[in-house]
Amino acid sequence: MNLSEHLSKEILAQYGVAIPTGRLATSPEEAEARCREIEATKYVVKAQIGAGGRGLSGGVKFAATPSAVRTEAARMIGKRLVTEQTGSAGEMVNSVYVEEAIEIAASYYLSLAFDQHDGQPVLLCSAKGGVEFEQAAQMDPDIVSHLTLPSDGTFDEEAVGAFLEKSGIPANSRDGVIAIAKGAAKAFFANDATLVEINPLAVRKDGSAVAVDAKISLDGNALFRHPEYEDLASDGQLDELERIAQDNDINFVRMSGNIGVVVNGAGLGLATNDMIVDAGGSPANFMDIRTTTTSLQIAKGIGMLLQDDSVRVVLVNVHGGGMTACDTVAEGFAIAYSRAKRKPPVVVRLAGTNAVWALEMLKNRRLEFEAFDEMGEAVERAVEIARTGRV
Template sequence: MDIHEYQAKEVLAGFGVAVPDGALAYSPEQAAYRARELGGEKWIVKAQVHAGGRGKAGGVKLCSSDSEIHAAAEGMFGQKLVTHQTGPEGKGIYRVYVETAVNIAREIYIGFVLDRTSQRVMIVASGEGGMEIEEISATKPESIVRTSVEPAVGLRDFQCRQIAFKLGMEPGLVQHMVRTLQGCYRAFTELDATMVEINPLVVTGDNRILALDAKMTFDDNAMFRHPQISELRDKSQEDPRESRAADRGLNYVGLDGNIGCIVNGAGLAMATMDTIKMAGGEPANFLDIGGGATPERVAKAFRLVLSDKNVQAILVNIFAGINRCDWVAEGVVHALREVQVDIPVVVRLAGTNVEAGQKILAQSGLPIIRASTLSEAAERAVGAWKNDLAQATRVRAVV
């Protein structure tokens, strides 16, 4: 789960990380008012979207008057911000953050991530802040400092000092850097984050260290432990299909293909997607309905997949161990009778009660295409889609 910049700053500030003064606004008039409240001579107006690269896309504006703030905010609200991370569809701007401008003497990059190879929290830092870490890695890899944290003892102050020294921090700022790194680490571990990124972390002209931008991502599976964080979720920034699935307890990731997938088990779902590709098709989604594939849950999965207008065929692939094939078959029949489905549906069942499941499908009277193996199911799903596509093309040609 991602959160907005202003929310990440509020969270990090609670752990002792210094941030510039700022305030949230939901209209151009409120943005100008917020600037007057903050005081100062210059302000930054920042679009609040879940994406990087906002500055290059026009989502960050430096302003020096009420009229400039109003104009900048008015040009953002209701617009789609398109960056290299959002894709061509962009993300809507519904709130902006107004922040007091600071005199920047130096920019630094700081990131905390999970290194799955070493099974440690990895701190990645660079003296070349203000750029994406991918760009830093490509252009100045020698500037990157990496430090792993031993989970048994946590981040130690001497490690923080080593990072500060390697970044060339002035002696008087080293202790400030230690507090900043320790605050980020505590936020990372105590809140079950998967990423904390400050880019840039700036040294100001008056020798302060401030988090000028901040991003945080959290483990969805741990949010039951942190209701104060889960409440920060902004569904307007998420794929509506994925948001709808999460609300229904389904594991879903939207893709760009046209063969919808309904599968139980993450590994089997990945294999199903690969097999569809090998058969000449493109999967429209990753969907794991989990171990408790009751008829109601299968029906929910069908409605979710059909909500994607790009889906032109559906492949149901269930290996019943914990599940029962007859339950899944009942769910498929129930869904097809409840929801108007005018695209091919291929079902492959294997495992517990498979004969009973196949019987339910056969006696339903519905145009369900059955398959015995995964490869056969993928070939039939892709073939059915191509046949429907060819028929539609012929109809358009006749008309």
């Protein structure tokens, strides 16, 4: 679950991370009124969406007066903001965050995440932060250094200080960056976050550091440990389809491709999407049917795919086992197709518990589909249909 900037900063502030003074507003008039509560000579108006890349897409604007704040807010609120991370559809801006503009002497990048290879928490840092950081990092990954952290959340200031020095953070900035890193690490571990990102991490002329922009992603599977975050979806940061999926025990992320993917298990879902890309195709979504999901809930999830005009074919790749049997998924699929007006071609690969019965169920429901025993064959066929349109 990706949190908007103002919520991310609110959490970080609870752990001692310095942030600029800011206010949230849902209308241009409120933005003007709220900025008058901030003691500043210059303001920043920021569109509140879940995706990054706002600064290069008109989602971050400076304003010298409250009336200018109102003008900039009016240009954002109620509009869709398209960035490199949103896809062509963009994200609706329902609110803006107005805060004091910071005089920046130096800006850096700092984040905490998990290493995808060994699952260990890591601290990432770069001496080249700012709005163009991601482009710079893509061109030269070596500008980002990483330090593996103890999984128990222990923070060794001496080790972090040596790491920052190696990363190119100058001595006059180091104490301020360490303070930010320490608070960010506390927030990361205490809230079961998968990402805490601060960019830019700004250092003023006096050496004090402040998180000018921040983003936190929470592990949705750990939310049962954090009842205080149950209402965060109402903040508007979840895509409508993702909210429907969440309500039906399905992990779902919309993507920009044309192959709808139905999978049980996060690992199988990632592998399936990777195979689609390797075969020259493009997945329209990531879907993970949880072990507790019922056939009716599965039908809801599949129904979302069938309403998406960009989906040219649906690939079902299910390995039945544990609490999710193949026939449960097949029943949900049949229900969804019986209700749908739009019925794109279906490619199926079923294995494991009740796979044979599931295929029979789909046949008995008179659902037209192509079945394959091997994942690779099913993926290649789905990619072919998406590419050529021929069934």
